Amino acid sequence: xxxxxxxSKARWVWVLWPLSALFWTISTLRxxxxxxxxxxxxxxARTIVIVVGNxxxxxxxxxxVVLALAEYLKKKGWSPGVLSRGxxxxxxxxxxxxxxxxxxxxxxxxxxxxxxxxxxxxxIDPKRPRGAQRLAQQESCDVVICxxxxxxYALDRDIELVVMDERxxxxxxxxxxxxxxxxxxxxxTVDMLIHNVDNFKRxxxxxxxxxxxxxxxxxxxxxxxxxxxQRLSIAAFVQRYTACEALAGIGNPERFFTQLKQLGINCRxxxxxxxxxxxxxxxIPPGPVIMTEKDAVKVAQIGHDECWYLEVCASLPDTLYxxxxxxxxxxxx
Numbered sequence: 001x002x003x004x005x006x007x008s009k010a011r012w013v014w015v016l017w018p019l020s021a022l023f024w025t026i027s028t029l030r031x032x033x034x035x036x037x038x039x040x041x042x043x044x045a046r047t048i049v050i051v052v053g054n055x056x057x058x059x060x061x062x063x064x065v066v067l068a069l070a071e072y073l074k075k076k077g078w079s080p081g082v083l084s085r086g087x088x089x090x091x092x093x094x095x096x097x098x099x100x101x102x103x104x105x106x107x108x109x110x111x112x113x114x115x116x117x118x119x120x121x122x123x124i125d126p127k128r129p130r131g132a133q134r135l136a137q138q139e140s141c142d143v144v145i146c147x148x149x150x151x152x153y154a155l156d157r158d159i160e161l162v163v164m165d166e167r168x169x170x171x172x173x174x175x176x177x178x179x180x181x182x183x184x185x186x187x188x189t190v191d192m193l194i195h196n197v198d199n200f201k202r203x204x205x206x207x208x209x210x211x212x213x214x215x216x217x218x219x220x221x222x223x224x225x226x227x228x229x230q231r232l233s234i235a236a237f238v239q240r241y242t243a244c245e246a247l248a249g250i251g252n253p254e255r256f257f258t259q260l261k262q263l264g265i266n267c268r269x270x271x272x273x274x275x276x277x278x279x280x281x282x283x284i285p286p287g288p289v290i291m292t293e294k295d296a297v298k299v300a301q302i303g304h305d306e307c308w309y310l311e312v313c314a315s316l317p318d319t320l321y322x323x324x325x326x327x328x329x330x331x332x333x
Contacts, residue, residue, distance in 0.1 A: 003058070006170040006179045013177045020177040027151075027174075027182065034153040041156035042129035044136030048143045048331050049157040053150025055186050056179040059251020059275050060165040061196035063110050063294070064217060064314035066147045070118045072321060073143055078328075081141035083131045084111045085148065086124030088276040095125040095134040104298045109276060110147060113297050128155035143328075150190075151181050158331050159324070160190040163215070165252055166197045191327065192320060213320040219263060220311035225296045225303045234263050237290075237308070242266060244288035249273030249295050256292055260310070265290065 005013050033039045043049050050069065052062050066082060073080040086096070089108035098107050098115040107124055115122040121139040125131030128149055135141040149155060150162065170179040187193055187205065193212045197203040200214035222237045224230035232240065246267040248256040253272040260267055271285065279295070281302045288306045291299070296309035 002176065003179070006173075007167055009171045013171065013173065016177045020174045023175050031153065039154070041153060042133075043156035043158075044133050044144070047132070047136040047141065048159070048328060049132060049146060049155065050143065050159045050161065051146040051150055051155070051157045052161045052163065053146075053148050054163055055150065055182045055184070056164075056167075056169050057175065057181060058179065060163055060167070061194075061215065061217070061314070062148060062163045063114065064196075064312060065161065065163055065194060065215065065316070066114060066145055067117055068314040068316055069145055069324075070114070070120055072324075073145075074118070074120070076325075078143050079141050080143040080145055081121040081123065081135035081139050082111070082114050082118070083128060083135060083144050083146045083149075084108065084114070084122065084124050085126050085128075086111055087148075088278070089124065091124060094127065095123045095131045097134075097139070098122040098124060103301075105278070109294050109297050113294055114147065116297070128152045150186075159192075159327055161192045161194060162187060162190045162210075163194045163196055164203075165195075165255065166203060167252065168203075192323065194316070194320070196314075211323060213317055216315045217259065217312040218315045219259070220313060222290065222308050222310055223293075223296075224305070225291075225300055225307040225309055226305055232308075234265070238264050238266075241288045243268045244290050245285040246270045247273070247284070247289055247291040247295055249275060249277035249279070249298075250292055251275045256310075260290065 034041055052065050054060055070080050070082060086108040089106050091106050098111050104112040111122050111124050121135060123131045123134050128146060132144045132155055135144050150160060169184055172178060174180045188209050190210055193210045194215045195203040195212060196215045204212050221231045221233060243266045246257055246260055257270045279298050284299060284303055290308050290310060293309045293311060299307060
């Protein structure tokens, strides 16, 4: 209900103004204490820290960007590792290196997905500086990619990337009146702004000094959740299943459902779940079901033989990578 009010610009959220004022006071004071040196910012020596985050709550495509950066850096000869809070996981001992035997219920769905896709070391730790130290010292990483954590100022950082989707910043108010963790002024202070949208020209923000780039989620094959060796092209999937159910527990499920429609996949019914939803068997419809890879990680043990997920990769422009290379070369020099 509250999230819907943020993006429909409902007027009743003004009753939450006193709480938003309190949030602003606390967050402003906290930023000042870090900036003035009263609270320490820490990062590992001889290690570059890249934070991929946003100024609003909810998922908007950060994980695909983390995956794309990790793969790119690996190809360029760097030794990257990924740092995550491990949201939704039950792990209580930190820092924790995500292992192949770890389930998403233990470490969180996104860390599990990132570790499986990249084969890189992924550390979960709510205390980001401690997790970054583990990646640098014990996993020999020279670049730490922090998945989320733009507002976790205890971890010093070299590069900040913000990802936004078509929802932008909703009604423009701070929590809980709106979805913002920080004001829109923060967009002028980061290194790159990535728009996860279909129409970049309509999404590009005027008056923002930060370099802005277009990101698109490029679909790949459709993979069987229970039997990942079974892979179908989109055309083959459509030919096999004239209709199916669609399932998504991500920050913006409608984006996924729209993408399926654009690909020609006929979904009888769409099932939206909250981001990081903990699935049970009753959540999974019978018959053919298509879902996101993030959902597939969580239903691998309870799904049936006709559960499939759509592989997607973040397509980022060469201009972004060129700017990233310049920053990395400067920092390394």
